[in-house]
Amino acid sequence: MRKGQITKEHIIRESAGLFNTKxxxxxxxxxxxNRCGIRKGGIYNHFENKDEIALAAFDYSFSQILSLLSKEQENAVNSKQKLLAICKVYIELIESNVLEGGCPILNTAVESDDGHPQLKDRAQRAMNLLFEKLTRIINEGIQNKEFRSDIDPEEVCSYMIAVIEGGLMLSKLLDDSKYIRHCSSNVMKYIDHEMMNG
Known part of the structure; x- marks a missing residue:
């Protein structure tokens, strides 16, 4: 990897933590x-402005979430375990601080609602991708007769994401992981009682 590319990735990685917390x-x-330890000119060698850094930083943070989810789902033997892996990743976001600042979608959605349309668009695309991944898992579970055939995958996705992201927000706001654990527990009960076949 060339030195310029290493520097650019360093700026993105460091900025990601900064934007995700501040x-x-x-x-x-x-x-x-200050965080990157690079002069202003060094930043402008790679990015035109702060907006460009913010978009690259968001993409990096979201790719980290996808990577954590993918790793956690590797050993899942069925669709239920793949869904439960999502709960586990979001608990880790709070308790292990594996991604500085927590969930970039939640943070960006709250902050950029009207003030930064490009970042809002990025957060929307990321959320849509998350919905697609969840829908795929749910449809797979329906096809394998693991989940009931009459459940609505979109409704399930909305519920799961709203509950998990809500738990994440409460845990961050109140500095207590019990909220993400409570919400994850409710998602697990929902899977067991509302989705399972038989």
Missing amino acids: GYTGASLSDII
């Missing part, structure tokens, strides 16, 4: 420079 508005270009 937010787009709260993280200044000075913060990025």
Whole structure:
């Protein structure tokens, strides 16, 4: 890998943690420079402005979430275990701080609702991808007769994501992982009582 590419990836990685904890508005270009240990000119060699860094940082953070989910689902033997793996990853986001600042979709959705349309668009696309992945798992479970055939995958996805992201938000706001654990437990009960076949 060339030195320029290494530097660019370093800026993205460091900025990702910064934006995910301080937010787009709260993280200044000075913060990025200080955190990366690179001069202003070094930043501008790779990015035109803060917006460009923020978009690349969001993409990086979301790719980390996807990687964590993929790793956790590797050993899942059925669709139920694949869904439960999502709960486990979100608990780890809070308890192990595996991704500085937590979920980039939640953080970006809250902050960029109206103020930054490009970041909002990125968060929407990321959420749509998450919906697609969940829908695929649910449809697979229906086809394998693991889940009931009359469940609505879109409705299930909405419920699961809303409950898990809500638990994440409460845990971050109140500095207590019990909320993500409570919400994950409710998702697990929902899978057992509302989705399982037989």
